[in-house]
Amino acid sequence: MNPLSRFLVELQDITFLFWRMLRGLRKQPRYFDEMVRHMDSIGVGSLAIVSLTGFFTGCVLILQAYPTLEYYGAQSSAGQSVAITLIRELGPVLCALMVAGRVGSAISAELGSMVVSQQIDAMRALGTSPARKLVTPRVIALVVTLPLLTVAADIFGLVGGGVIARYLYGLDANSYITSLRNGITIQDIIGGIIKPIVFGFIIGLISCHKGLTTQGGTVGVGKSTTDAVVLSSITVIIADFFLSKVLQGFFGNTLF
């Protein structure tokens, strides 16, 4: 199969999986306890790495931007520069990449192991749809928790930027906070929440699809895990461009 055909087949399979997942939401049982369990493992479990990533991203942003801002005499815009960069782009994208690495790989490996040990066949033989039982709770958990994690990453990033601005460059804390408040618009925040919702769908569907289509034993599990992380990460970055463009058109804000 040539790469284009393979891509189209994968796209078709993911679309069918998405459709089965949506249909599964209409029927009983809905596996709410599974969803909560996954929200805990994805959300609470990823909070530390996402917060740390956000914090140091904020730190490095101000570290790199401040000398330039100082050169142009625009030190008072330091908070704004960090806020816009973090909330619009780096927060959602970095958070999604971290979650794709941590959670996407875990989902793919778990489902892949279930495939090779015939647990998925057993589940179907026992009258349960794997899409409903395994895919829906994981994707919903990602869609709910990724925006929350992004907000946490943004907050820690802004704090990180503030810490560096205050203690490394001696910027007044009030000046930094005022700049933050003036720099962030409601559109920035809405856009920064919409993006991780879409990224949650992307990571969840791709990881589940890769896991459920695992072939070839334990080697296949390794391959599907790698594929899930690589494909999720690339798709997140590509989707980010198109989402930014759509949000730009929707909010009429050229800064998006």
Add this chain to the structure above:
Amino acid sequence: MFQTETEIEPTIRRAILPVVPAIEFRDVDLAFDDKVILDGISFTVRRGETKIVLGGSGSGKSTIIKLILGLLQPDAGTILVDGEDITQCDEQELTEIRKKIGMVFQEGALFDSLSVYDNVAYRLAEEGIDEDEIEHEVIRMLRFVDLEDAIDKMPIELSGGMRRRVGIARALVGSPSIVLFDEPTAGLDPPTARTMCELAIKLRDLEGVSSIFVTHEMNNLKYLSSEYAIVDGEGRVFFEEEGDKLCLINTKVMMIKQGNIIFDGTDEELQISSDPYIHRFISGR
């Protein structure tokens, strides 16, 4: 006084209902890309009958089981389960049909994250059955496979044989009328393999279950086609060899080679077959 149909015990009801085969394959074809897996195979499993499916690795034995469960769809042909054509069913209808079928997988295929209790209770829990009823049924099934003590263990703590016995218990929950065994004795020591065969014999003779027993081990064939289970007055189960007293007619053998049925008959007919492949298969030389 006459009993209505629903009041009659399931085993008896199965016996008096019109004789529709439990499973029937009609000219079933299946190929993956250019590789032919099944080439127009037709066979029947009658109610209460055990069909032992023999064949080498990659001959298409396990594929037959996946087709019966609707896990795979054939390219052509008809598959009837309890008289219902499953090739025309959607996933929802297949789910209903699967409730009549119990499946024992090669390695047990237990859910790693669930305890033995939860594995066996899985089907009933999914159906939203009352917890007390689930517990009663789980204990009954674990007693049937003699694993009551392992109820709280996790699958990782079980030996290979125990995992498969739990797999049998899970398959039997809900009293399915058809049970499919996919090489349940592969890789087991002889006494444990014998135990697995005894469970299949008990299901056939005491529960009236129709089954397909996929294997490539000749010992399994010997046990299943020559022994039967009886219960004494105190409820103890015994196994006896067929002979002058009783001749087993509810066990048939089918051999598959490269997606084709090369033999379908009794074990006695198999033993005297002149086919060189069959001869080599059963003699191991």
